[in-house]
Amino acid sequence: MSGDGVNYEVVLRNHLHLGQDVVGEGREKVVTVAGERGDKVWVQYSRDGENKDALVAGPEFFKAQFYLHKILHELLPDNFPDYLLTGQGGLLVERIPADEDAKRANDIMQLVRQRRLETGSGYCESDEHEWLTQKHNAIYYSDEYQTLARVLEYIGVAEVGDRDRDAYELAVPVNTYIVDGHPVIIETMDPLVKTKSERGTEGRDLLLNIDRLGEVVDEGVVVGKVTEEAARKIRKYAQRYKVNANSAIESWMVARNSLETLTEL
Numbered sequence: 007m008s009g010d011g012v013n014y015e016v017v018l019r020n021h022l023h024l025g026q027d028v029v030g031e032g033r034e035k036v037v038t039v040a041g042e043r044g045d046k047v048w049v050q051y052s053r054d055g056e057n058k059d060a061l062v063a064g065p066e067f068f069k070a071q072f073y074l075h076k077i078l079h080e081l082l083p084d085n086f087p088d089y090l091l092t093g094q095g096g097l098l099v100e101r102i103p104a105d106e107d108a109k110r111a112n113d114i115m116q117l118v119r120q121r122r123l124e125t126g127s128g129y130c131e132s133d134e135h136e137w138l139t140q141k142h143n144a145i146y147y148s149d150e151y152q153t154l155a156r157v158l159e160y161i162g163v164a165e166v167g168d169r170d171r172d173a174y175e176l177a178v179p180v181n182t183y184i185v186d187g188h189p190v191i192i193e194t195m196d197p198l199v200k201t202k203s204e205r206g207t208e209g210r211d212l213l214l215n216i217d218r219l220g221e222v223v224d225e226g227v228v229v230g231k232v233t234e235e236a237a238r239k240i241r242k243y244a245q246r247y248k249v250n251a252n253s254a255i256e257s258w259m260v261a262r263n264s265l266e267t268l269t270e271l
């Protein structure tokens with residue numbers, strides 16, 4: 007059978023039970039309910055969102071993102087949801103249930119967004135701010151989160167001072183939910199990072215430090231925190247991540263160079 011005429015949007019909607027119900031919305035993405043039992047979510051970059059790379063990216067960007075999250079889930083299953091597939095510029099992800107705190111945090115962020123639209127300033131009322139800060143700190147300073155943050159920083163996933171990847175920013179109660187006492191990071195992360203050369207030219211690099219990931223996995227096997235089976239999967243996913251992330255960087259460079267040529271004309 008040829009693939010001609012296949013409307014992937016229809017296939018995705020019908021087979022994955024993609025719904026219209028919005029589960030959450032951030033600066034970059036819109037997240038909607040998916041799965042027959044509503045136990046999954048579909049993560050899609052919104053057209054007016056802040057991540058311009060993702061908006062022009064090809065499938066290899068999303069594959070790199072998919073394998074990045076497969077790795078994180080396999081390495082730290084208590085702290086990252088599973089990623090099920092990617093296609094059409096989106097990802098199908100295990101839905102992490104929002105407890106009362108997560109619901110309130112999402113409601114507050116929704117209010118902030120609404121106020122920004124109406125008044126131009128996305129402010130928090132002081133009681134909202136106090137509550138959010140208290141919950142945020144409770145997550146961030148917990149022993150499990152501190153250990154998690156150290157691992158993420160070592161392998162390149164979190165970076166101090168980066169607005170989206172700072173371990174503190176990731177602990178905001180809309181990016182990390184608590185499930186059975188464990189912090190679960192639900193933020194879908196960019197597989198690439200921005201770099202700057204000495205001349206100030208912007209570039210892109212792999213987010214994951216594959217060598218360091220290898221060290222963490224080997225160490226995890228030795229101390230019995232990572233099974234041999236998980237280690238095998240992670241090594242396989244790491245190769246796929248690398249190949250796709252490198253192609254995504256190449257496409258990005260081609261796009262940037264043609265833009266520069268255009269500007270010179």
Ligand SMILES: Nc1ncnc2c1ncn2[C@@H]1O[C@H](COP(=O)(O)OP(=O)(O)O)[C@@H](O)[C@H]1O
Pocket residue numbers: 029030031032033034035036037047049087099100101102103112180181192193194
């Ligand atoms: N796996 C998930 N399970 C449940 N809710 C999710 C999941 N992923 C995202 N969400 C919801 O969608 C919101 C936006 O997702 P996120 O990846 O944080 O996007 P952004 O980068 O735009 O902030 C989250 O704050 C959360 O409310």
Ligand SMILES: [Mg+2]
Pocket residue numbers: 032033180181193
């Ligand atoms: Mg977020």
